[in-house]
Amino acid sequence: MAIEIEQPRVGLSKIAVSKTHGEDSPYFAGWKAYDENPYDEFRNPSGVIQMGLAENQVSFDILEEYLEQHAEEASWGKKASGFRENALFQDYHGLQSFRKAMASFMEQIREGRAKFNPDRVVLTAGATAANELLTFILADPGDALLVPTPYYPGFDRDLRWRTGVNIVPIHCDSSNNFQVTPQALEAAYKNAESLNIKVRGVLITNPSNPLGATIHRSTLEQILDFVTIKNIHLVSDEIYSGSVFSPTEFTSVAEILESRSYKDCERVHIVYSLSKDLGLPGFRVGTIYSYNDRVVTTARRMSSFTLISSQTQQLLGSMLSDEKFTGNYITKNRERLRNRYEKMVGGLRNAGVECLEGNAGLFCWVNLSPLLENQTRESELAVWEAILHRVKLNISPGSSCHCSEPGWFRVCFANMSEKTLEVALKRIQSFMEERKITSG
């Protein structure tokens, strides 16, 4: 017989009880609706189509083909002691062959316009860990990072939750296609100052999530000048760099540093990952590339909490060292993403929906502000719910990306088959036609 004993409630940390993990936002609520009623072409054709997940599923066949032909090197290699050596390898420097392969892959994506030194590559379990780790290193609790809006909703957790660091937004709007301006940078900095918050750096995502567009070279120069004058850091999250439709349209901050002969470079840090460009989010492969020796050393030590499985380093090290393979992959991947994008934009246009002109990434930044009753966040969320529950599409509302202008939505197009995309576009077309009839 159980005796009910009144247990004193045991305390957990402030971090544990806070909501800064951000999982209560609509960004995640849509996923729940999808999980409960997921679309399937045959078994559930009226289910919710997931368009809120920025995944790249368009180029798996190329990876699978590689594995078929290189099974041995990709696993334990030919040596009898291969498995054992790999299973024991826990050096936080990471497998040298893998770091070399990552550095050369990053160079290939930038068509050799920047060089990367394998000894500056620090490995982490995903870009999620890389961004948090850099924040721990560059800022103290209570300090701030300036981040252009709209931004990836996960940053609220990654940059703030356990670090105690704040995000102060750099407001961008549609008047200039959401590009960062020197005025916006200055305004954000002053805003932090007025709140007595010390700014430690600027964090940009290039190409941008959720905009699906690269940052102009001139804008990058301005941002670099700004951080230099203020003597703060610049973190450039370039995880979508391999998903730019045309390679010449992407300028990495690495190229600008090279053109400036690496003057003042120790304030710059690049985050990369294989989750988007290679479509391997499950493998947890992230890197920090820093031009600051102290940051490299510290980040490497800190990576002890978040190392990449040696088994995975072995697999990807062998794959990414094959330059013929990677060259072919990068080219085909860009092409397929561009085709998807054009299909998406074309379909939306037929439905009378406009989007921001994009040139990268796995999503479009779509303007549904004409559908809003009022230009407010509440109206935007009302439209979002209607699309989720009636049209059965999970898309991401701009407010969850901290966009200051209501009515914009991020719509992903690379995490499904072409057929499914067509179904989604048809649903959007019907929805827009209905609205024309009812409002006309």
Next chain:
Amino acid sequence: MGFISSNRNNEQLLSKIATNDGHGENSSYFEGWKAYDSDPYHSTQNPNGVIQMGLAENELCFDLIQEWVQNNPKASICTAEGANEFKEIAISQDYHGLPEFRQGVAKFMGKVRGDRVTFDPDRIVMSGGATGAHETLAFCLADPGDAFLVPTPYIIQDQVSRFDRDLRWRTGTQIVPVVCESSNNFKLTKEALEAAFQKATEAKIRVKGLLITNPSNPLGTVLDRDTLKTLVRFTNDKNIHLVCDEIYAATVFNQPGFISIAEIIEEELYCNRDLIHIVYSLSKDLGFPGFRVGIVYSYNDQVTSCARKMSSFGLVSTQTQHLIGSLLSDDIFTEKFIAESADRLAKRHEIFIKGLAQVGIGSLKSNAGLFFWMDLRRLLKEPTIEAETALWRLIIHEVKLNVSPGSSFHCSDPGWFRVCFANMDMTTRMSPHSPISSPLVRARN
């Protein structure tokens, strides 16, 4: 390609966490590693080199695992048989983890405890190794400035897992030692616990939990039932958490057997389960430190949920989850492995202990772990840390053994050394203990 780093700027530009020594790597004990790295023993190429006995790794049973991997190509997504699952596994980033992974780990944990308890796969939460698990729990249970009581000696100077770094560096939590002494074989007593708690309270430090490692690193011993019950009662009374690091659970090779906290809480029914958390890993029991498989197993729903969200910062690669899930769901294999591993550890342990006994060197009676706790107190010129360090340097540079001095584990009594014996396979062993015993005999005389 070097860059001119402005050091003055660095000090202002980086966070306090980045510029302090919380990572623990500046300690002088890295001398041992350097000595080994620059002159590593090899049976034929470098027979006079330094033998690595400071690394608690388990290399005794790789043949069994290799055989399994070869016979089960589907477990590896790089093989023809496994490749059709590649895409599904590669895109899965759900922080709940692959179901077969969680089920496999839960089953293995039960088997290691003789199936005397079962573990719920839904409570299995991933982390970046045990290193990540400890940090995650510290983030969940304590605020900066709070403390955990940790019995000495405890692991602070190992290549991977170091409580000083794992618990303190980024979380800001402190460690308050609970002193255990050689006079009673380092038994953990209620008096020592109370004394430590009192000390913390007087210093106005808020104690949030007690952290124990069972089986113990560096002692190689297991906690008996009475001690475990004492710990549960103590933490329950003080309403503080009890974190049990059981990463060496499957390395118990002799009587007395292993008793897990999971078994105790089934017996101590009054106990508040919200206070109980287990840290596990596959790095020691299976010998897979490279795969970074850490587990947080909490009986507290809120902690489980929070730790799971935090696991986003240290998930296990799904490629590895898939392999481990397959491996650990093979009951025939796991049962054979657990038995064979214990057997080989027992034999290896006996060779060392007997060999040392022959030259008059004793060690703490132990039945677990990948190491033993060697007693060289008689060889010290005086019972001080300095004398211990001097003896340790002698052992590294003249005896050519990299062992770990007790002071690096915060041991209160100088003269003890941790000696690892499972980190080289049988074939690289030279004739039993000759490099160890003779120079030690010289040092003694």
